[in-house]
Amino acid sequence: MARAIWKGAVSFGLVNVPVRLYAATGEHDIHFHQVHRSDGGRIRMKRTCSVCGEEVAYDEVAKGYESPDGKLVVLSDDDFSDLPVASGHEIDVLQFVPADQVDPILLSKPYYLEPESRAAKPYALLREALAETDRMAVVKIALRQRESVAVLRVRDKAIVLQTLLWPDEVRDADFEVLETDVELRPQELKMAASLVESLAGDFHPEEFEDEYAAAVKTLIDARLEDADAAPSAAAEEGSDASGTGGPRGGEVVDLLTALQRSVERARGGPSKDEPTEDAAPAAEGTTARTTATKKAAPAKKAAAEKTPAKKTAAKKTTAKKTSGAAKKTTGARKSA
CATH class of the missing domain: 2.40.290.10 (Ku70; Chain: A; Domain 2)
Incomplete structure (x- = not known):
């Protein structure tokens, strides 16, 4: 401690x-410095005055408050000492x-x-x-x-x-859409409750991990092993965003049907009328994402294998990019 x-x-x-x-x-974020891309030199920020343009020493910096109408009040250390x-x-x-x-x-x-x-x-x-x-x-x-x-x-x-x-630091959820009257059928409520029960479990935070932070650390470790490698090329522009959303073209899937299929998938059994790849409901994507976030467990792998084809395509795209990055790193090492 x-x-x-x-x-x-x-x-x-x-x-x-x-x-x-x-x-x-304690946060475990990886902190980066701003550096000059060509030679790796640290970027130093200077305190300069917007009026005279001169660099200002730290002991000459004071606290100032600007009112909404543009008036500026400068407060000294003596002002704060009286509070x-x-x-x-x-x-x-x-x-x-x-x-x-x-x-x-x-x-x-x-x-x-x-x-x-x-x-x-x-x-x-x-x-x-x-x-x-x-x-x-x-x-x-x-x-x-x-x-x-x-x-x-x-x-x-x-x-x-x-x-x-x-209390005044908490913002209100002021969204007009929440004021819209929504009619929920008893069948939908019952099926939604059934879906919740099918995914019920005890919360164990150690089953989850920060995949992004782990990937960044792996990337940094790989680059540290080859410190003399040339600066990495700019990231490829654009990305294949197809297949990551829900139904195509604003297609709306019946809520009760989506919940029914989600429950059946969560329980591990095929639905009576298994949807095609194009008609996969958004609720199924939610189930797959929930499963994929956890560390691999035998009971969860089966659900992950049933992820719609669009999810598989997204994973292939990710794997392709990772492979491309690995090839670039290998090429840089050979050239060195």
């Missing part, structure tokens, strides 16, 4: 739990709320709370109380001189503090 980023105590009622705060997540700054090393529990009342869209950055050795018992007491009542503790905490609202929740044997977005 990395260094603790905060030390303090959780206070609820008369109970005080000394804790240390650790970041619970009330949130500080303190106490996590005050404001209330305990039902867990299902906390909208997941509000959840932001998670942190683990580690108790000090002398606080193991009150920590366990708070953890078990939250788990037993299926509630979260709403708290306030000052992190990096900014006050945040957060919740305490239980994950395995640890208490997680997860900061919340402020």
Whole structure:
């Protein structure tokens, strides 16, 4: 575990739990530098003034706010020093709320709370109380001189503090199409529920992987083995997008029929009237994509083999591009 980023105590009622705060997540994105294509030199960004055109030293940079009507206000360090700054090393529990009342869209950055050795018992007491009542503790905490609202929740044997977005930071789903009256037949609802049940399972996040990140790492490793290779050629323009969408030409497939076929495919049995390649419903594509995203498992391979021909064509296109890239790399090595 990395260094603790905060030390303090959780206070609820008369109970005080000394804790240390650790970041619970870490991104695994691959970070790139901007370089000069011809010689690999790093690109350095200069701070220049749009008025005088001169380069500005960091100690001469100030914070400025531009109003919607174009007025500019420049604020100094002294201006900020006069503001009330949130500080303190106490996590005050404001209330305990039902867990299902906390909208997941509000959840932001998670942190683990580690108790000090002398606080193991009150920590366990708070953890078990939250788990037993299926509630979260709403708290306030000052992190990096900014006050945040957060919740305490239980994950395995640890208490997680997860900061919340402020309500005005969440945007409304303002889509006119959602106001359209849609008539759903009982048969369609029943078949949709049947499809959900046929694909039901327990969520195991380790079964999924970031295929793009893995492919980028493989590409980088291959290029590192041949560091003297010439700069790669520009990516081929355009791509074969055919066969990646749903029915052709805006064709609409009967929803109930699509759901029926999807259920039958998910259960592993052929449909009574197996559709042709051209008439494959969009719902089948959804089933195939769900299966392909997971790591290969024996039970899932059969479903992947039944993916429509259009999916197979897309895979061939991908394989063709990968093969082309491999040939270019091989050619570059030979020329070197």
